[in-house]
Amino acid sequence: MRILGIESSCDETAAAVVASGDAVLSSVVASQIAMHARYGGVVPELASREHLRAIVPVVREALLRSTTRLEDLSAIAVTVGPGLVGALLVGLTYAKSLSFATGVPLIGVNHIEGHIHAVILESRRDGAPVQFPALALVASGGHTHLFEVRDGGGYRLLGKTRDDAAGEAFDKVGKLLGFGYPGGPVIDRLAPHGNPHAVHFTFAKMKGNALDFSFSGHKTAVLRWVEARHMEDEIAARKTLLRHHPNPSVEQWLTVTPPATLDLLASFQHAVIHELLTRAASAAQSIGARGLIVSGGVACNSALRAAARAGNLPCPVHFPSAGLSTDNAAMIAAAAFPKLERGEFSSLDIGAQANLPLA
Ligand code: KG4
Numbered sequence: 184m185r186i187l188g189i190e191s192s193c194d195e196t197a198a199a200v201v202a203s204g205d206a207v208l209s210s211v212v213a214s215q216i217a218m219h220a221r222y223g224g225v226v227p228e229l230a231s232r233e234h235l236r237a238i239v240p241v242v243r244e245a246l247l248r249s250t251t252r253l254e255d256l257s258a259i260a261v262t263v264g265p266g267l268v269g270a271l272l273v274g275l276t277y278a279k280s281l282s283f284a285t286g287v288p289l290i291g292v293n294h295i296e297g298h299i300h301a302v303i304l305e306s307r308r309d310g311a312p313v314q315f316p317a318l319a320l321v322a323s324g325g326h327t328h329l330f331e332v333r334d335g336g337g338y339r340l341l342g343k344t345r346d347d348a349a350g351e352a353f354d355k356v357g358k359l360l361g362f363g364y365p366g367g368p369v370i371d372r373l374a375p376h377g378n379p380h381a382v383h384f385t386f387a388k389m390k391g392n393a394l395d396f397s398f399s400g401h402k403t404a405v406l407r408w409v410e411a412r413h414m415e416d417e418i419a420a421r422k423t424l425l426r427h428h429p430n431p432s433v434e435q436w437l438t439v440t441p442p443a444t445l446d447l448l449a450s451f452q453h454a455v456i457h458e459l460l461t462r463a464a465s466a467a468q469s470i471g472a473r474g475l476i477v478s479g480g481v482a483c484n485s486a487l488r489a490a491a492r493a494g495n496l497p498c499p500v501h502f503p504s505a506g507l508s509t510d511n512a513a514m515i516a517a518a519a520f521p522k523l524e525r526g527e528f529s530s531l532d533i534g535a536q537a538n539l540p541l542a
């Protein structure tokens with residue numbers, strides 16, 4: 184049973200063929216990051232245009248690399264939300280057209296469910312399957328959510344961010360300090376050069392649901408720190424570096440980033456990780472989780488991985504490999520497998536939903 188997955192919710196056009204639920208036969212990702220980086224973030228209109236350009240060759244490449252013909256497919260899985268509507272529509276419309284033309288059934292997938300399934304897929308393939316009930320922490324540029332995941336795919340929302348998503352906080356801090364877009368990967372690489380305890384960040388006490396997250400305080404603390412110093416020249420030097428080198432090495436960044444700023448980055452990252460893991464640990468405890476799934480772009484963060492592995496978490500932790508952490512289509516195909524088994528197909532009039540909830 185082969186499923187073609189298609190993903191276009193944000194700034195990657197992706198297609199993949201997955202067999203038997205966990206064998207990734209191909210996974211092709213055309214990233215637009217370099218283009219959006221020039222504007223400091225994702226520009227929705229440009230994203231839609233690039234998806235339009237990429238969708239046909241990306242899908243063709245995924246089929247070719249996996250030596251799959253359209254008639255070999257059991258289903259076409261596609262992200263229907265959440266995401267940018269114009270971007271989602273490109274993948275969705277293409278998937279619908281393929282389904283209509285070939286008679287292969289369509290399965291609409293929630294992007295967040297995809298992120299969770301990236302981990303379930305790899306854990307099965309690697310012979311250490313996630314045990315249920317599991318707790319899923321999905322942290323990306325658009326979402327920071329905690330879900331209880333039951334065997335067979337039932338989800339219950341336990342907590343979510345009340346303001347920025349974790350990845351968004353990384354991106355805003357990166358942009359503010361002149362590190363370009365996206366901020367997460369740069370901060371990840373520079374943080375080991377700073378002291379994570381040098382700058383104090385307050386851990387927000389949540390009124391109401393204690394499993395909700397908040398990152399706007401961290402972002403504001405960085406802004407105040409910057410305002411209290413004269414950093415214009417330093418930030419301008421980094422912007423100049425970026426103009427000459429679209430993806431500077433750590434050594435290059437270090438020539439324009441003094442120790443105090445490295446301390447700030449390390450402390451900010453430490454505070455975000457503390458926020459994520461503290462609430463994830465309480466949530467895992469509260470549902471008696473037998474596994475913790477960490478997924479979404481922020482799951483790439485090396486300090487988060489190290490802290491989760493070393494920390495006092497009440498259950499085994501599962502991370503996706505780097506290629507399946509950020510947006511991809513293998514995770515969308517993987518999430519469609521249980522739906523295919525249950526015969527849960529989508530009709531051709533299914534729409535894209537910018538704010539589609541998972542639970
Ligand atoms: O899952 P993803 O590719 O797209 C969304 O669905 O949003 O996540 C992208 C986000 C960006 O905010 C990016 O800064 C963050 O993930 N990210 C990281 C790292 N790599 C990507 N954040 C922290 N550390 C990283 N290594």
Ligand code: ZN
Nearest residue numbers: 323479509510
């Ligand atoms: Zn994502």
